[in-house]
Amino acid sequence: MKQAIELNINGDTHEILVSPNNTLLEVLRDKLGLMGTKRGCDLGACGACTVLINGDAYLSCIMLAVDAIGKEILTIEGLDEGGDLHPLQRSFVENGGLQCGFCTPGMILTAKAILGEEKHPTEEVIKRKMAGNLCRCTGYKKIFEAVMSVTEQSGKEF
Numbered sequence: 001m002k003q004a005i006e007l008n009i010n011g012d013t014h015e016i017l018v019s020p021n022n023t024l025l026e027v028l029r030d031k032l033g034l035m036g037t038k039r040g041c042d043l044g045a046c047g048a049c050t051v052l053i054n055g056d057a058y059l060s061c062i063m064l065a066v067d068a069i070g071k072e073i074l075t076i077e078g079l080d081e082g083g084d085l086h087p088l089q090r091s092f093v094e095n096g097g098l099q100c101g102f103c104t105p106g107m108i109l110t111a112k113a114i115l116g117e118e119k120h121p122t123e124e125v126i127k128r129k130m131a132g133n134l135c136r137c138t139g140y141k142k143i144f145e146a147v148m149s150v151t152e153q154s155g156k157e158f
């Protein structure tokens with residue numbers, strides 16, 4: 001049986017009718033049209049569907065929408081800063097950290113969660129913590145360079 005729930009997504013409250021088994025990914029993409037959150041494997045193995053929940057990275061394809069009630073959900077659509085690209089988005093563009101772009105929202109949000117925990121992580125830490133985000137195009141080198149470039153900017157809060 002469907003139930004109406006409220007979710008806080010990118011700072012806005014959305015009232016949505018969901019089934020108890022709807023995943024957060026289904027709600028974001030199929031009910032709200034937030035297509036920046038990608039559906040890759042749909043079984044928790046690729047990282048393409050990563051969103052932030054209260055600042056931590058979660059795989060929205062294996063999280064029930066009802067488990068996100070009362071939490072702050074951030075998708076790639078909510079990352080810009082008043083219309084300007086977030087420093088991570090800018091760095092991915094400037095450093096060539098993407099090709100087809102399919103993995104990019106998940107990569108950027110995972111990187112944001114890492115930088116929220118630790119301002120200046122080493123490249124080894126970034127590689128380890130981003131190991132769950134798969135990319136079929138870039139070979140990863142430019143992605144890590146893009147994240148490292150942001151960690152070198154001093155005084156910025158993520």
Ligand code: FES
Binds near residue numbers: 044046059
């Ligand atoms: S789509 Fe969620 S981990 Fe692949």
Ligand code: FES
Binds near residue numbers: 135137138
């Ligand atoms: S840029 Fe194509 S999957 Fe990563």
